[in-house]
Amino acid sequence: MIIGIVGGILQGMEAVYLCKHAGYTSLVIDKNPKAPAMYLADRSETCDVLKEPERAKQIFSECDAVLPAVEDLEVLEFLDSAMKEVGKPFLFDLESYRTSCSKEKSNELMARLGTPIPQPWPECGFPIIVKPSSQSGSIGVSAVKNEEQRLRALEKVAKLNDTPIQQEFVSGKSVSIEVIGNGKTAKAYVTTEVVLDSNYDCKQVVCSSNILPEKDDKEFVEIGKALGEGIGLKALMDVEAIYTKKGLRVLEIDARIPSQTPACICAATGINLLEELVCSKLGKESGKVRKDGCAIYEHYVIRGSALYTCGEKEFSHVEAPEYIKDFWGADEAITDFKTGKYEWRATVIFTGKDYQDAVHKKKQFIKNAMDNCELEEYIDRTPEMV
Numbered sequence: 324m325i326i327g328i329v330g331g332i333l334q335g336m337e338a339v340y341l342c343k344h345a346g347y348t349s350l351v352i353d354k355n356p357k358a359p360a361m362y363l364a365d366r367s368e369t370c371d372v373l374k375e376p377e378r379a380k381q382i383f384s385e386c387d388a389v390l391p392a393v394e395d396l397e398v399l400e401f402l403d404s405a406m407k408e409v410g411k412p413f414l415f416d417l418e419s420y421r422t423s424c425s426k427e428k429s430n431e432l433m434a435r436l437g438t439p440i441p442q443p444w445p446e447c448g449f450p451i452i453v454k455p456s457s458q459s460g461s462i463g464v465s466a467v468k469n470e471e472q473r474l475r476a477l478e479k480v481a482k483l484n485d486t487p488i489q490q491e492f493v494s495g496k497s498v499s500i501e502v503i504g505n506g507k508t509a510k511a512y513v514t515t516e517v518v519l520d521s522n523y524d525c526k527q528v529v530c531s532s533n534i535l536p537e538k539d540d541k542e543f544v545e546i547g548k549a550l551g552e553g554i555g556l557k558a559l560m561d562v563e564a565i566y567t568k569k570g571l572r573v574l575e576i577d578a579r580i581p582s583q584t585p586a587c588i589c590a591a592t593g594i595n596l597l598e599e600l601v602c603s604k605l606g607k608e609s610g611k612v613r614k615d616g617c618a619i620y621e622h623y624v625i626r627g628s629a630l631y632t633c634g635e636k637e638f639s640h641v642e643a644p645e646y647i648k649d650f651w652g653a654d655e656a657i658t659d660f661k662t663g664k665y666e667w668r669a670t671v672i673f674t675g676k677d678y679q680d681a682v683h684k685k686k687q688f689i690k691n692a693m694d695n696c697e698l699e700e701y702i703d704r705t706p707e708m709v
Contacts, residue, residue: 330392331358447491455485509551524634591618
């Protein structure tokens with residue numbers, strides 16, 4: 324099966340990884356011939372789909388299904404229309420995305436469904452989170468302790484020409500769950516823990532069987548299912564939440580293929596969310612049974628004499644990466660490492676029968692990297708407020 328992947332950066336690399344593990348042929352389409360996923364894919368085509376629509380449709384016609392790995396609404400609208408014309412499965416739900424990409428609209432949906440969410444400001448008092456309604460990831464997000472910081476955060480959102488969302492800062496474990504729907508029913512899959520760097524960008528994902536207590540994990544699954552069915556989901560989305568002392572508080576939903584969490588889930592459990600999505604679109608069951616294991620997925624950058632953990636935005640600057648098995652003790656890696664290179668990046672995956680087993684591999688990888696590159700320090704930065 325040939326999967327066309329439109330977009331060659333973070334989500335594109337994720338999709339190629341999932342294709343590799345599902346036994347699919349990956350075909351990445353991007354206007355930038357040096358987009359990192361182009362180097363990882365089985366096939367690649369340099370094409371600006373908006374400027375070369377007929378050529379793009381010809382490429383799509385060669386695919387068995389097409390998956391967008393971009394968040395540009397104009398591109399997504401073109402793809403939605405083009406795939407109807409081509410007559411091949413489109414692994415995306417534009418209408419659900421329109422709701423999820425607006426934090427205002429998605430908050431309205433969650434309020435209607437009774438989803439537990441953080442309180443709005445000013446009812447909640449400080450500290451709060453100020454974030455733009457329509458950006459993804461950590462773009463424009465500020466942790467705010469007082470009125471002076473709040474005003475500066477609002478200015479940051481205004482510069483993005485976006486609407487600010489101001490909510491209670493909820494502390495605790497950051498968790499995520501993916502949901503796949505067929506327009507009527509939805510299924511929530513596996514809970515993962517998302518660990519942030521000092522810029523509130525994801526640096527690490529952990530997948531194991533005990534991320535949440537059993538009762539709370541079942542609740543998260545039910546929340547994901549309810550949100551998927553409430554939005555009328557016809558593809559894949561993820562639900563992000565904080566596990567607080569008072570229980571789960573859902574932060575946002577994103578109706579598109581996420582980066583990072585699916586690869587970690589695949590490594591830990593054998594559940595491949597791209598394969599599940601394809602089967603859902605074809606009206607079939609994958610038949611895959613979750614295995615019991617653990618995986619740690621983490622981004623690193625080596626700069627000069629130091630090894631740093633980093634967020635996914637830093638990793639996205641990787642140049643001409645390759646996929647490697649057994650990289651200095653890590654089970655898998657996507658990296659642009661070259662001997663003697665001053666600066667390089669790697670996303671690595673450590674697996675084990677449990678968390679301690681995976682952590683042991685991680686420690687060995689760090690030691691091997693330090694030794695092989697003659698590095699002097701290891702730096703792991705965390706957010707000011709967690």
